[in-house]
Amino acid sequence: MNDPGVTVLLLTVGLPGAGKTTRARQLAKERNALRLTPDEWMIPLFGEPEADGKRDVLEGRLLWLALEALRLGTNVVLDFGCWSRDERSAIRWLAKSVGASCDLVYVPVDHETQRARIAHRQSTDPDQTFLMSETDLLRWRTMFEEPDAAELDGQEIGSPPPDWPGWTEWAADRWPSFT
Template sequence: MAELTLIVGHPGAGKTTRAKALAAATGAVRLTPDEWMVPLFGHPDPDGKRDVVEGRLIWTATAILRAGGSAILDFGFWGRDERAALAWLAASVGATAHTLHLPVDRVTQTERVARRQRETPELTWQLTQAELDEWRPLLQEPDADELAGRYTLPPPQEGWARWIARRWPTALDGAGREVTPGTRERD
């Protein structure tokens, strides 16, 4: 069955490592934004282009699911709303969604971020300990329901389609088309 895997974790949690292993084991297509942003633009987020590129990766994942394949979005997904929205999108094309959370303690995270910087500097950028510490509370950890595949967050009043189109311009055809890329209000 077509499955969308949403990889959740802090920087350096081991998301890409795990996503690669999962892709190799299952044949799912892995979509890792850093592998697009840095080669395309030389920077992880020039002028807000990351949301636009992520949107097209979601669009690509949706096409894969529609064709009966499986896809892995290696985005980090700190927001519960982001995961619920994409679970809705997967269901809308007859696929299931699965949240894969990779918790990491602070010390291990710091070691892994430093190791990644040494191993693949071309695919990464320098993160400070202050940034890592500031970001840690921002990840909304998935609860037991979500880990069991039940995304219980109710949709926003505007509906998930418009929400997705604002969060990730370029993710959708149709429902989100009236939203111009780059005009999303910042959260």
């Protein structure tokens, strides 16, 4: 549990269909937080979740907005799902740089449960989602970097990859439009 006086960034982590947005909605209510879910912007704006790299551009603006809100003392749930450790480290570092704390909200899911949840969402909320094949699910699972105990405990943030001066520069490359 965080110090109630400290503004917090809650960052969802997990595969598609894990239940991240469901959890993000609960947390936003409990913590009186601004929830930023990229799919809720991508689908209305572009009718698809990726749209030729536009997701990275959108996420850069949402990340910028998240930091503005944290600076103003508003808790934020950033529902990015962050598959890579570097993405999580960058966002944790940025939250810290504006005086906020950051909690990873990892939503693990096994393959069968994931399939069942995606099918459930497809039948109940077809406008909020997009089709995912079995091949996609298996490929994404191999790409996902599961957070380790040190990350989940909020321990020290590692350095950016070689040749990057800092996480801000790394983030501006990963999410064009961030700075």
